[in-house]
Amino acid sequence: MHSRQFEHLLRVMIAVTIVLATMLLGIGDRTATLTIVSLCALAVSAYVTDITGRFRLSQSAANWVALGIVAATAAGASQLERHGQMVAVANLQSYLQYVLLFQPKTPRTYWQLALLSLGQVAIASTLVPGPMFGGMLLLYLFAGTASFLLLLLDSEAARFVARPARVLSSWAASKSTSQRLAAHRAPVLFGRSMPNSRTLGWGLLQQATLICASSLLVTSALFFLLPRWNIQNRQVASGEALRSVGFAKKVTLGELGEVVNNADVVMRIQFLRSHSGRPFQLLNEPLLRGTVVTHYENGAWTQTSATSPEPLPDEEKSPFVRQHIWAEPLDVAELFCVFPMFALQRDSRLRVDANGDELVRQEDYRSQHVEFEIATTGIIEEKQRHFLPCEAPLKGRAKAALLQMPVAHPGQTDPFPGLREVAARALREANLDPGDHLAAARKLNEYLHGSGHYFYSLEPQSRDTALDPLEDFVTTHRLGHCEYFAGALVMMLRSQGIPARMAIGFKGGEWNPLGMYYQVQQLHAHTWVEVYLDAEHLPREEFASEDTPPEAAWMVLDPTEGVQEKAQAAQQNGLLARAWQYIDYGHVLWTNYVVGLNAKRQRQGIYEPLAQGVGAAIENLVSPRVWQDRFRVVANSPVGTFWEWYRDHWFSWRGGLVAAGFSLVLAALYLAGRWAAGALGRPGFRRTRYGDGRPVLEMYRRLEAALNQQGLKRQPSQTAYEFALAAGGDLAEKIELRRLAPLPRRIVEAFYRVRFGGRTLDNLEADAVEHALAELEHALARPR
Amino acid sequence: MPRQRRIRICREGVYYILVVVAVLAGGTARQLNLLMLLGSMLAGPLLFSFIYGRLALRRIEVGRKLPSQTRADQRLVVDVRVTNFRRWLTIWTIQVEDVVQREGTFEDPGEKLAVSVFYSAIAARETKQVSYDGRLPQRGRYRFGPLRVSTRFPLGLVRHSLLLEQNEELIVHPKIGRLANDWAQVVRESPTGSQSMSRRGLLEADFYGLRDWRPGDSRRSIHWRTSARRGSFVVRQFEQRRSQDLALLVDLWQPPEATDEQLENVETAISFVATVIDEACRQSGRYLVLEMAAHEPLCRAGTASPLFFREQMDALSFIMPHHEPQFPPSLGHAVALVPPSLPILLISTRPIDYEALREAAAERDVQLTDRSLRGVNVAGDDLAPYFQV
């Protein structure tokens, strides 16, 4: 390839690198201005400076311009706060790049450009927390690697294209040679050609990919193993806006519509078994309660009274399930989880209100990602319970609040005549006594849910403004969303003297089979009903398993027609959904193990599994029992067993990490071994020249050994036959050994027949040889 | 082939390592995970650079091919070939540095000259050859090697190199100039005036061929066998080789503190001798005697052949002048050894002292006047009319 083509490619890759860096900054700042300006500068400089060469900034001019820019930025940035200063520095780096772009390019220029863009990425890393950063960083790595490859090729090639002749002074005839003689006798030597490769482009691409891939291995190992010592993450200055939950403590009917199709992620929640710590999926859809409202007035639900938050109860109850929650920054204080809950460890960020109904976070952590783990007794056998024990039976005002109904103002009629009527009729038709709270509540729930009288719709409905919205929903326009269903049920229950309240939170969420967690989006927002049951109404069988059955409990009823479920079921399938799951899981990993990697998580997630994994692997390798098991498994039912195992274990990122770490260690050991072998010169590895295919025959070896006893040694350049003759001559000189003299020659002749003639000795010959050998060995080994 | 590995971090590499360390240290000190990520990501290629070079240089073979012989100031082309024995890995940006050094004396060790050739890429199982060329100005022995193979691939941060003790020698023969067409006559016109006749017998000349008998031909030259076959007389023809045989006596002298001109004269004398031998060896069978008074005297005699030529050239490549102020008597003695029929050419780098020569010859009972002797003083203008370097 021609060196000019190199340079074009190099310029393109450098440009990509520069633009990527500005894009990374742009993500942090939520602006594309810098990217666009950089693109313009690149285009203009490519045309003006590189291609046509019309305008080139000289070195000194460039220095002055750069100095000016630095001074201006310094002056401007001194007034800014920290974040602003960082951005200013990042911008400054871009300006310096522009100056460089208009200079004639040398490898040095490219290096400077690359360094400046690297600085920008470093700044961006303190501004951008999202997983997008990771993706862009990968691209950046690739572009940067490719740029450096090209830069190297370009500069190395440039060095060899034209080399000046070198003059050597002392190559003349003798020591007294003067300069004149030397000058015209100076040797001129230089390497000439620059060979070209046909597949340079592809080869380079492969190389860049190879480097990136292997770099990523190193990157992950290094990143995860670098020491962390803080428990909490230092928060990066986040440019992200707070996510809206879509509702507040005050819920006004008819205002929910705007959030229902919003797919913003609110939180992720994972349920873990208390003993094994393994995540699992609930058999029913989880109801994650945020808050409860009791007071209804003029189409709006509010809380009765605000209580001061207290630390979480930390008395352990069992059986419990751990819930691991990652909450996005939200515009409300509440957190959503399965109730009832208690703390597994002290967490200063979390508070619970006095009634134990609401989990909130401290004011300071409102605008942050919060991740925590608490326990709940609300899940038994992988199923969320419909009965929540109530710690202390409600009395007086608290209980009265659960029966509150809008009172008819003077001059007004009762707002719910129709509703009362419908509720009473429903019970009457079922022959139910309203005094049996449990049965009555269930009956009324069934009336709304599943009886076919009411329909679910997220569309804003036209309501009769003269009526209360709930009255209108129950009697006239029987179409609405969860708030209408839940509100109507609460009112119907209260009209029959059954205390109830409305719970606000999320239902379900996207189950992510990769990460084994639920991803909760705004569109999962839901309201449902909690019915208060006194001791007398409690269904005993529900609490049969508990040692001390509670004196009161809440029964959860969800009257909303299940339309969402079908929609979700449809969404679960499909490639796109699958892809989104992957992306979301990536997001979780990024948040947890990249941005949020701290000392504790590093220890738990990396060091300990690594240590265990290595230990287990060693155990696995050396323990005979494990090998027995393994053989048995393979022997018994090879495919089935393995498939079972594989299906359960095919993906475990911890396992993957352990495996990767372990293979790195193995590779390192291997390399060290090779190196050590190399350093020791590998004397044992050298192939012997002869006899590597065919071993020296045993009979000859024995002959030599026997003659060695007599002090007769074969010289390397002696043939076996010559040796035998020489040995025979030696033997013949000794009177007592004279009879042995012909034996070596005979043996060697037989040996030659086998060794070089490729024969086999027949029995007679073999016997003769054996006899001769035995005689020799006997005679020569005898101490004399 | 002994190999010696070396890793050197380039200047760019130092900068890069500083940046990586700075980013990693900054990230770790302030526990900024993303900065640490960036640092780790930068460390990857660095580590790769350290590993790659080892891999790349492990299974390659480098060889140099020198021409079998060359002359001073002749264009010298040296091929350097690199073979990549790997099964799939292309190796990139391979630089091979060769060292050329003229073998000098103790006081004047020849300066080393490093020459580099460059291979942008060598695919797996491929051999590439690149040459470097140039001119070696001086006769003598040149040493080539060791070869240093190095690469800065992939990122130019680290230079891996491998030193291969692949040493070779090249003997650079003296320059060969051009002789004027009539130079052979110069040899025969002896200043001493005595043109001795050949007393050699008939059969000592080269047999050339047969031709028909002409009146006047000696009967001794009739080839009877062929004559019998043909039925008419056929005579043998013989080549005159007497005129082309030659004895060269050389007084290669140079004062201890030589001027440039004197240095030049020595080189010119050597070139002239080389040229004469070259000319003589164009046809085989000529008889040459070479006697040189030099730092280490040289005495050769033989029939011209490529091998003879090569031997003399090798000897001339290393010959050094002597510093004796007197005319070397060995040249006079040599006259006695030269068959009387041979014309003698005496070459000197100073005015010839015929008296001393005559005396030395007389010591061996030889009269110079009997011989065809021609003296050439290189320092004067004797050589200029019929020899050019």
Place this chain on the structure above:
Amino acid sequence: MATELQNLVAELESNIGQVVLGKAEVVRLCVVALLSGDHVLLEDVPGVGKTLIGKALAKSISAAFCRIQFTADLLPSDITGGNVFNPQTGQFVYTRGPIFGHIILADEINRTPPRTQSALLEAMSDGQVTVDGQTYPLPEPFMVIATQNPFEFEGTYPLPESQLDRFLLRIAVGYPDRDDELQVLASHRVGEPIEKLQPVLDGPQIVALQHAVRQVAMDDSINAYLLDIVDATRRCEELRVGVSTRGALCLYRASQALALMENRDYVIPDDVKRLAVPVLSHRVIAKGYLQGSHRQMLETVISRLVDEVPVPR
């Protein structure tokens, strides 16, 4: 393989041995060359039986034998033959030269000028003769036994180094032992014993033997050993030119022939070792300025090199 052929070889050897006394090794080497289908150069002082060996070998074979005495005025056409004008037919007729025989004894080959030498050597290497563009194949078997006298410089034209390797072997005959010399005197009392020699082999049998030689097996390790020796000559400091590939091949073939003669159908390292000096010493050129490098010196160098190469076991 045919044992009868081998018996013939033994018979041939003993037949020659009747006449050539005390030169068993030289005779054996000559037979090696014969079986390899190659030529031999006998080199020694006059009168030690060089010509006798050649004659005895030729007489033991019932094949056309020619002796060419090389002289200074011998012409190429005296060897190869030439076109002669026939006045009756008015045409040129090709008359065969003495080279068209089975066994050629080229006596004192270095007495003739290079042009004539070349004619013989070309015929030897090509197995054919070309005269005026017409090619005439030489008969099979074809063997040249050349002799040359090393100590006579005046009026000799030593064979060029590059052409010496046309001969498979260069053998120094050497003086016989005292006992053998006594026998020689005794055997010559009545007349020339060589005249009584009867042929024991004929041409086709020789060709069959030559084919049998090619069937002799050579172990890989011996091949490696052979090449090691060849390599050693190339790396040797004292030698300017080492043994060529043709030289290696010759050693290979000669080893096979020797194995056959010793009643084996496989080569052993001893064969290679024994033949290295006679096969290789005239194929190398020593450093130093003495031309026509001394035979003895070269033989010493080669045998020393052979002694340095490890033998396969």
